[in-house]
Every structure is written in C-alpha cells, then in structure tokens.
Amino acid sequence: MSILVVGEALIDIVSTPGSSNRYAPGGAPANIALGLGRLGDDVAFLTDIGDDFHGGFLLAHLCESRVEVLARPTGRTSTALARLAADGSADYDFRLRWAPDESLVEDGPRSILHFGSIAAFLQPGATVVDHLIDRIASPTDAWPEAALLTFDPNIRPSIIGSHDAVLPRFEQLASRVDLVKLSDADADWLYPDLDAHAQIDRVLDLGADLVAMTRGGNGAIVATASARAEVGAVQVEVRDTIGAGDTFMVSLIHELHTSRTSLDSLREAELTRLGERAAGLAAITVGREGADLPWSEDLTR
Numbered sequence: 688m689s690i691l692v693v694g695e696a697l698i699d700i701v702s703t704p705g706s707s708n709r710y711a712p713g714g715a716p717a718n719i720a721l722g723l724g725r726l727g728d729d730v731a732f733l734t735d736i737g738d739d740f741h742g743g744f745l746l747a748h749l750c751e752s753r754v755e756v757l758a759r760p761t762g763r764t765s766t767a768l769a770r771l772a773a774d775g776s777a778d779y780d781f782r783l784r785w786a787p788d789e790s791l792v793e794d795g796p797r798s799i800l801h802f803g804s805i806a807a808f809l810q811p812g813a814t815v816v817d818h819l820i821d822r823i824a825s826p827t828d829a830w831p832e833a834a835l836l837t838f839d840p841n842i843r844p845s846i847i848g849s850h851d852a853v854l855p856r857f858e859q860l861a862s863r864v865d866l867v868k869l870s871d872a873d874a875d876w877l878y879p880d881l882d883a884h885a886q887i888d889r890v891l892d893l894g895a896d897l898v899a900m901t902r903g904g905n906g907a908i909v910a911t912a913s914a915r916a917e918v919g920a921v922q923v924e925v926r927d928t929i930g931a932g933d934t935f936m937v938s939l940i941h942e943l944h945t946s947r948t949s950l951d952s953l954r955e956a957e958l959t960r961l962g963e964r965a966a967g968l969a970a971i972t973v974g975r976e977g978a979d980l981p982w983s984e985d986l987t988r
Contacts (some may be wrong), residue, residue, distance in 0.1 A: 689729040690799045690944055691792065691823065691834075692720040693816055694806035695785055696734045696749070697765035698741045710741075711977055712748045713767060715804040715841045715933050722937030722980035724753035728944060731755040733819075735787045735812065737764035757791040781846055785812035789819065796834075797823050798944050801936075803839035808847040808856055820863055835943060835950075836864035839936050842873045850876070862894040865950055866943070868936045871902045883908060887915075896950035899939060899962070901932050901969075909962040914955045918962035921970035930978030931969045937980065938965035 694716020701709040720732035732754050736742040741764035749756050768780040785806055800823045802816050823834045840857055847853055854877060861867050867890050869877075874886040881889060883900060887910050890898045900908045906919040942961055943950075953961070971981040 689731055689797060690723055690801065690940065691731050691733065691797050691819070692716050692723070693733045693787070693800070693802040693819060694719075694804050695765060695783070695809075696732075696736055696745050697767055697783070698745065700766055700768045702768060702770045710744075712745050713978065714765075715839065716802065716806060717745070717749065718930050718933035718978050718980060719801060719839075719937050719940070720754045721749055721752045721978075722934055723941060724749070725980055725982045726937065726941050726986075727753070727983045728941060731757055731792075733757040733787050733789075733792055733815075735765070735785055736760050737762045739764055741766065757788075759788050759791070779845065783809065783846065785809045787812050787815050789815045792819065792822075794822070798947070799835045799837060799940055800824070801837040801839075801940055804841035805843060805846055807838070807840060807860055808853060813856075816860075824863070835866065837866040837868070837936070837940055837943075838864045839868045839932075840873055840877075841870075841932070842876050844876060853877075858893055861890055864895055866897045866899070866939065867895045868899040868901070868932075868939060870932055871900060871905075874900060884915075897953065899935070899965070901935050903928070903931075907935065907962050907966060909958045911951060911953055911958070913951075914953060914958055916955050916958035916962055918959060918966050921966050923970040923974045925973045926976045928973050930972045930980055933978065934969040934972040934980050935965040938968040 695714040696717035697714045699711045699713035720730050723730040736745050736758050738760040742760045746756055765783045806812055807816055824836055838860055857877060878886045878889055887898045887900055891912050896911060898910050904920050909916050942964060968981055971985055
C-alpha cells in the first residue's frame with residue numbers, strides 16, 4: 688500500500704545585496720514526500736502548484752525523486768522570499784496559496800497519511816486535510832485496516848496566525864492522529880510554560896500514540912504513554928540544518944511503513960532504535976547544503 692503526503696510545495700528565494708537571487712525547492716511536506724520517494728517508498732503527494740516556471744521546476748524535482756504528484760497546476764506557485772541584510776538578518780515575504788484538489792486522491796488502501804506545516808492550518812486547504820482524515824482513517828469492508836496518521840505541525844507563527852487561534856487547531860489534529868513529530872521550537876511556542884517532557888505528555892494526553900521531539904544538536908526524545916527514549920544527535924560536520932527535521936520525520940514514516948509495528952507495543956529499546964535511525968538519516972542531510980535528503984543508496988554506504 689502507498690503513502691499519501693498532503694501539504695505545500697513552494698520555492699524558497701534568498702535575496703542578498705550585491706548577489707543574484709538563489710532559488711531552491713521548499714515546503715516541509717514536499718521535503719517529506721521527496722525523502723520517502725528517495726528511500727524507495729510508494730508515495731503520492733497532494734499539493735498545490737502553479738503552471739509557471741517555478742511550478743514546473745517543483746514538479747520535475749519531485750518526479751525525479753520518484754514521487755507521484757497529485758496537483759492541477761494553475762496560476763502562480765507559492766514562494767517564500769528571504770531578503771538578507773548585510774548583518775545577516777532576514778526579512779521574509781511569503782506569497783502562499785493552499786487550495787489542493789481533493790478529487791485527485793483516488794479511493795484505495797493507504798498505509799500512511801502524513802500532513803502538516805502550513806497546510807494543516809491555512810484555508811481553504813486545511814478543510815481538505817480534515818476530509819482526507821475522515822476518508823482514509825476510517826476502515827471499510829474493502830480496506831479493513833485503517834491508515835496510520837502522522838502529523839508534523841512545523842509551526843510558522845507569522846503565517847498561520849496567533850497562538851490563541853493555532854493551539855486549538857493543533858490540539859484538534861493531534862487528538863486524531865497516531866504520531867506527532869514536532870521540534871522543541873514548535874513545542875515551546877505551543878506550550879511555553881511546560882518543559883520538554885511535560886510538553887510531550889500533553890500531546891500524548893491528547894490521544895497520539897507516539898510523540899517524537901527533535902532538539903537539534905541535543906538529539907531527540909521519542910515517547911509513548913508507557914515508554915520513553917532519549918537519543919543523541921549524530922556528530923557530523925554541519926553544512927546547514929535545512930531539512931533536518933523533515934528527514935527525521937521521513938525516517939519515522941519509512942520505518943513504520945516497512946515494519947507495520949503497533950505503536951502502543953513499542954518499548955524503550957524499540958523507541959531508541961527508531962530514534963537513532965532517524966537521527967542518523969538526519970545527519971546525512973545536515974552534512975549537505977540545502978534540503979538534499981538521502982537516497983536509499985546512502986544508507987548502504
């Protein structure tokens with residue numbers, strides 16, 4: 688069965704005084720679909736792109752990584768323009784559109800539905816996310832095994848709104864899924880008065896079976912209601928951290944898709960192995976420039 692990823696794909700544009708603009712494919716869900724395709728998983732990606740040059744570039748980039756793209760290209764592709772000042776500070780200008788065509792998702796068995804980032808919060812596409820959860824998460828006579836639901840909020844406060852508006856939406860979605868992965872920055876924004884372990888407990892209490900928190904150079908915590916493991920970051924020469932969290936999420940999805948393990952059965956040893964594999968995969972990405980996620984061949988080297 689295939690994996691369905693739902694979310695935004697966009698072009699990151701970096702503008703530096705005295706230099707030509709730099710362009711790169713972006714969007715956390717796009718990175719996750721790309722990473723799964725590169726590991727050899729059967730993955731489809733529901734997104735919203737334009738029929739302009741940027742849209743064509745994104746489409747080619749994803750297809751080269753073995754991703755089946757579900758989109759009706761039209762209009763202008765979403766962009767994130769970062770204007771860098773001489774002191775290194777950045778001013779961001781987002782031009783976003785999130786209106787995917789749900790009809791492109793055919794009925795059929797899916798092993799995993801992953802969604803997150805801007806797409807989980809920005810309308811009208813956020814309603815599509817809700818509809819797909821209803822469609823894919825409910826077992827039927829034809830497909831008695833429900834899909835595993837995974838969610839990475841990838842909080843962007845300047846885009847998705849105020850804390851008072853976003854927290855209820857996050858908690859609504861977290862209560863409906865099996866796995867929530869979030870960064871320590873996400874967790875601190877959502878629950879500023881709690882420490883890391885209390886933040887994880889809060890998300891588990893909402894109903895998630897597994898919570899993973901990435902903490903940059905401090906490693907990660909992977910937890911269920913009955914077991915918890917802390918794993919260290921893999922030591923590597925860091926080129927940049929773009930795509931590191933997305934790669935961690937890719938590893939979790941890939942491993943769970945391959946093993947089909949029941950999340951509530953995971954014990955500390957299994958959680959440790961799951962976290963260490965994800966940290967190792969993320970280390971490959973941070974050792975490269977940009978969101979250049981690993982291919983399956985990288986894992987055999």
